[in-house]
Amino acid sequence: xxxxxxxxxxxxxxxVELKEFPVPExxxxxVLLRMKAAGMCGSDLHNIYRTMNLDxxxxxxxxxxxxxxxxxxxxxxxxxxxxxNKGDRVIVYHxxxxxxxxxxxxxxxxxxxxxxxxxxxxxxxxAYADFMLAEEYTLLxxxxxxxxxxxxxxxxGFGTSFQGVRRADVSGYDTVLVVGLGPVGLAAAIISxxxxxxxxxxxxxxxxxxxxxxxxxxxxxxxxxxxxxxxKDFTNGHGVEVSLECSASQxxxxxxxxxxxxxxxxxxxxxHGNLSFNPSFTVIQKQLTLHGSWMSGISEMEDTIEHxxxxxxxxxxxxxxxxxxxxxxxxxxxxxxxxxxKVVFKWD
Ligand SMILES: [Zn+2]
Ligand SMILES: [Zn+2]
Numbered sequence: 446x447x448x449x450x451x452x453x454x455x456x457x458x459x460x461v462e463l464k465e466f467p468v469p470e471x472x473x474x475x476v477l478l479r480m481k482a483a484g485m486c487g488s489d490l491h492n493i494y495r496t497m498n499l500d501x502x503x504x505x506x507x508x509x510x511x512x513x514x515x516x517x518x519x520x521x522x523x524x525x526x527x528x529x530n531k532g533d534r535v536i537v538y539h540x541x542x543x544x545x546x547x548x549x550x551x552x553x554x555x556x557x558x559x560x561x562x563x564x565x566x567x568x569x570x571x572a573y574a575d576f577m578l579a580e581e582y583t584l585l586x587x588x589x590x591x592x593x594x595x596x597x598x599x600x601x602g603f604g605t606s607f608q609g610v611r612r613a614d615v616s617g618y619d620t621v622l623v624v625g626l627g628p629v630g631l632a633a634a635i636i637s638x639x640x641x642x643x644x645x646x647x648x649x650x651x652x653x654x655x656x657x658x659x660x661x662x663x664x665x666x667x668x669x670x671x672x673x674x675x676x677k678d679f680t681n682g683h684g685v686e687v688s689l690e691c692s693a694s695q696x697x698x699x700x701x702x703x704x705x706x707x708x709x710x711x712x713x714x715x716x717h718g719n720l721s722f723n724p725s726f727t728v729i730q731k732q733l734t735l736h737g738s739w740m741s742g743i744s745e746m747e748d749t750i751e752h753x754x755x756x757x758x759x760x761x762x763x764x765x766x767x768x769x770x771x772x773x774x775x776x777x778x779x780x781x782x783x784x785x786x787k788v789v790f791k792w793d
Pocket of ligand 2: 545550558
């Protein structure tokens, strides 16, 4: 029997364990992938490794973790329809749906309402293993111009950022404020620049501000009492046309609303926590449009890939640390200590 290594997280206990598993066989409509790169997402750390809410029916089910896979086709199961062949390079849309509900019919599998909905690395075996079983319909081609690491980062991070930027219809007409410069915020800044906008980035970490400036942010600001004044100064007193809120903090969310100019557009991407404000002064009288944007649909992810290639963006440039899967424990410990930015596991 062929075996492989796969990583299980002991949820809420800050422990991750590498175990041996049989290499799975693809069933009908399934494809076996040889893993080449797998991104670590903030949600692996925050919602599984550190704390796990067992009351949430969508919580991690103890399977092989990792939901940012990228690799090559190793074997194709029966009844597959899309002409994938061994060695083909693929990106994985990280959620499986029922295929029948309203959201699935729209291609917004993330919003599938069926009990059948499952996320790779949460409810079914995912990316932190040498091989992974994927449903054929969740696969998208990885273009020549992109590396496997690029592909891994698109699947959750860049796809989410791209969709947020698109919701606000960002263009060269806009100055865009990105609040929170973690992987999703940094990607949103890079994509907004590619669409021709001027970009202001704000974070509480000086390292993240410096990184955003290296990636082309026109103005990087360390969050403080004078942040709003500095944004107003930069925009001739008007404020920004677009705010992309990626911090998930109360002050960050308020800044994204307060910095938006008359008729501005604000997109909330950062999840969890609460927010309290006076809608009259904050939103209504400023004629703001407020969007919530949660990940991406599968055809939107295909658009992300096409445009990233067209704009010559390389997502792998935001990676700060690369590990082999045999060092999964070290990778999680380093991220948990806040010493890493975007972490990726890589296979030869
Ligand atoms: Zn994720
Ligand atoms: Zn569905």
